[in-house]
Amino acid sequence: MSLSLESALAELRGLQAMLNEAAAEAQEVEEGDEVEWQAQRLLEPDHCSRLSVADLGGALAVGYRGSEYEGWGEFLELLGRPGIAPHIVQLCISGPDExxxxxxxxxFAPLIAASPDFSGLRAFQVAISDPGDHNQACVTEDQLPALIGSMSALRTLELPQAPEPGFFALDLPALRRIRTGGDWRTRGFIAHLAEATRLPALGFVDFTDSSAPFLSLRPAEAPEWDSTPFADYERLFRSSVMERAWGIRLRNARLSEAEYRALAAIRPQCQFSVVLSAPHVYVSHWGKTDFPHRHLLPFG
Structure with missing residues (x-):
């Protein structure tokens, strides 16, 4: 079944009432207490799940900001309805740090099961955690290849973690930019990217390496929990992927100055930059726990 753009827009706009009802049900608000509950709820509007929809003139930009529990299921159910997804060109997911x-x-399991048609989607973003957040944003393990597999026209992709190896088996001929946030595992992203053959348009890579070295002074117990080795970065820079790309940004890579300069020498025409965006550490923990902190003191 296909829906007109106007019908899809109306259904999406009607979802906000459903999100409000879901929040009331989750809090078990009793009849007669709705007004007081709503007044208290609106004191912290950023904690209210909300949907934003914009008609860009022939296609829709959709954003969900809220809880990964209250209202999330209703949002996914609506996206999975026949006729909604084909009209969406931008989809952004985010929520407060609670x-x-x-x-x-x-x-995203319910949405994957619904097999929506995201063939018109050009930009997909699941917000990356800020280094000062208490909670690490992530997509449930092993879901990204199946989810992104329905988005064959993507041009830009932003994810809170590096995707699983299955991502590189997808045909994404239009993908131009990818950014990944960093959690505790890299999933071999750089090594797999060096061998990628299905990303012919990729022009810019923004990769965040493992946060594990910034969370413990002890060495990683297994390679999958450690930083990307220089050899993997070197293979990427020598690959056909980087021969086509115009830029790369590395965040939290555990490399020396000499190693960074060696990579830059391989691709002198490539815009290559480095960012340190390590997780926060409470000052009260400095020198008393297993958390590193010296990297936070560049000025002594």
Whole structure:
């Protein structure tokens, strides 16, 4: 079943009422207490799940900001309805940093099961955690290849973690930019990218290496929890992928100055920059716990 753009827009705009109802049900608001509950809820509007929809003139830009629990299921159910996804050219997912240290996990299983037609989607973003956040944003393990597989026309992609190796088996002929946030594992992203053959238009890579070295003074127990080795970066810079690309940005790579300069020498025409965006560390923990902190003191 196909829907007109106007019908799809109307359904998406109607979702906000559903999100508000879902929030009330989750909090078990009793009849007669709705007004007081709503007044308290609006004191912290950033914690209210909300949907933004813009008609760009023939296609839709859709954004969800809110909880990965309350309202999330309703949002995915609507995206999975026949006729909605084909009209969306931009899809952005984000939410506030809530609760104690842990994960902010986005589970796309219901949407993947619905097999929506995202053939018109050009930009997909799941927000990357800020280094000062208490919770690490992520997409449920092993879901990214199946999810992105329905987005064959993507031009820009931003993810809170490096995707699994299955990502590189996807045909993404129009993908021009990719940015990945960093969690505790790299999933061999750089090594796989060096061998990639299905990303012919890729022009810019923004990769965040493992955060593990910034979370413990002890060496990683397994390679998958460690930083990307220089040899993998070197293979990437010598690959046909970087021969076509115009730029690369590395965040939190555990490389020496000599290694950075060696990579730059391989591709002197490539815009190559480096960023340090390590996770925050409480000052009260400096020197008393297993958390490194010297990298936070570049001025002594």
């Amino acid at each position: 609760g104690a240290n842990g994960l902010k996990e986005w589970d």
